Amino acid sequence: MRLPNNILGIAFIALTLLLGAGGAYAAEGTNGIGPNPAKAEKGEQCVEPVDDMRRYHMNYLKHQRDETLREGIRGKKYSLNECIDCHAAKSPDVAGGNIRTIKPFCAECHQFAAVKIDCFECHTGIASPIKKGNKPPMPSKHGKTDQEKDALVFGMLENYLKSKSDVGGVAE
Amino acid sequence: MNSNNLPPITEEKIDIERRRLLASGGAIAIASGIMLYGGGAGAREKGQPATSAQRWGMLIDTTADKSIWDTVVTACKREQGWGGGNNPATDPQWVRKVSIKNKSTGAEATLPVMCQHCANPPCVDVCPTGASMQRADGIVLVDKHICIGCRYCMMACPYSARSFVHEPVHNQKPHMPRGMGTVESCTMCVHRVDNNQQPACVEALEAKGSKAIIFGDLNDPDSEISRAVSAHVTRRIREDLGVEPGVHYKGI
């Protein structure tokens, strides 16, 4: 059975404090003993200083998820999909190393910290080959070049305008 | 995030004719993949919360040819990543084609039924954790991060619009996380609406030249949907319950 994560979290904190390893690990991150998350695939720097990310990424994520889901605020920087976009890496364990997945990156420290996250039961941990956001799935206009698309779109616009002026009754 | 090649569309950049058009609520494609609808003023900047200035709704024309509703179901499946199971009683269905026949006259109709995005949603009232929720703009959602899977909302929903995820899910869409043990339903494609696009089903219909579903802002008197709703007699399912659905039906 999955135990509530924060119980595990509390247990972990108690344990690290006990072993006196907490500080060293949080500050260094990669000191040979602790976890050693892979380098980001993309980007020069993280969305916050690395030190902050190590400590507070869960707060950023949870804050953003509430904002996005409950209030509809989008495009902020702590998007899980963005983390995936930069941090997902190919791993020989997953699909023969053909796809980039985030799970090993997040699992690296969490395993060490005995934290269990359920995020990827729902969120895909797989980075899409094309950066998402640019090309929302648009079945009707799929596979056209940008110029073709624009031509199509402006054609539609023209038709639309025409049909409106035919009817005549455009409300102001 | 959404680094489109075209400059951002702002009010000033839209010439007067197009603005007229926008105000009239026409759904038009401005640039690759970006659809504007229901009044330019309604378009929300990125990073802004949804507000009650809008009330998103749909008008479904049940007189349309009934085969068109398969397009709706397929588009929803493709967009949101549900479907494909083989346990009809437990597989989630976010939208379904319902056939009705008047018991006394024999008249028939076929219409899609999904979350009706009620103004007074019973699912939100009963949810113990607040996972079942209503956004300021009227879209009813499940916050799957705090859903405990009690299914009380499914008991309360007059439309059987919600499904419980009975089995592990794989290959979710990046924009639509789904997972076992939580409840889900039509989101009115909030991820698209927040990007000033129309819901996938509406778009798929439009691609087939059908206007069987009009999506838009019911609060904007000039939007296409508002004008249509005021021009025709429309009905909402189980209006007697007082839940004030945001989905209107024409022709039943």
Place this chain on the structure above:
Amino acid sequence: MASIDKNTYKEVSGNGGDYLSLIAWLGVFAVAGIGSAFYMETQGHVVTGMTNQIVWGMPHVFAVFLIIAASGALNVASMSSVFGKKIYKPLGRLSAIMALSLLAGGLLVLVLDLGRPDRLDVAMLKQNFKSIFAWNIYLYSGFFGVVIVYLWMMMERRFNKYSKIAGTFAFVWRLALTTGTGSIFGFLMARPGYDAAIMAPMFIAMSFAFGLAIKIIFVTSAYRATARPLGDKLLFQMRNLLGIFIAAALYFNIAQHLTNLYAPEHMGVEMFILLDGGIYTILFWVGQILLGTIVPMTLLFHPAINRSCQSINAASMLVIIGGIIQVYIIIVGGQAYPMDMFPGFEVTSTFFDGSIHSYTPSLPEIVLGLGGVATALLIMMLAVKYLPILPASLSDAAIGPANITTDEDA
């Protein structure tokens, strides 16, 4: 003014083979229940009989039964503390223990059936105060607190004088609790099988009967097993009371069905339960009415048989079985009948709109439900072993004159 409890209570020795093997069996069932929950959680609810149409099934039947029985079990204690029925005083402590353990068993089942039981902390931390469910979280946890205090007042001689006030508080709380449980169904406006205010008082009447039936069986078995004296006075008193409670539950049931028959929107579901609902109609007439009501009433009131311990026990057992069946009809039957989305229309769809929904309980969910029952009994069994709960004697002499209502406590 003070009413000191003069009964002697003694732990049961609990070293006999019978006791230990019963504990072992209950343990096996409890563990099996938890194992089932684990299985359901890893495989998904697809391994249960529950579907997107019958969203609440066997676990909820057991959970609701146990929860309403819990509040009913407390009733015997209230009879003495609150209403001055001194004859029930010796069973006060047991009543409180039974209430606590039945509630614990019921909640265990309810929680383990959740889609995400690992998020229980969320349910505790984030609450929507409009939700009856959220109120119930307070009603249930409050009930534990209130009953524990009450139990303490009863068990600690110095505090006996407060037991009346604690008992009154607990009594009011349990009424609220059962009302809350009944309201879970009463507020489902779209479901013709539920939408009725009478749900709440009916649940209270049912709780009286279920709780007392469980108590009678527990007391008679425990006193036989421990060879402690149990006099007829108390037994017959409980027998009469059980008869009255069954009648009260029947009354509300008849009232519910009759009022529904007058409301056009409830007509369909009424006909379904009473006439043409297949298994639900059989369960109603044979299970709930015949086995759960008529037979036990006969056993309890017919002068030729109502003086035997066996008939009283059999009646109690039937009340429990009939009760579970009644809850099944309410929960599952109420969902099996389709919602009327388009009144006046025949409705069909891929989502089974407009058709009677079928439900076949699966083994894991039944085992989970039984696991809750076993847990409740296990707690009771352990409590009577480690705490002075059961009076050393319930003989007629120890009880004192029957049928007297004293105001001594006041």
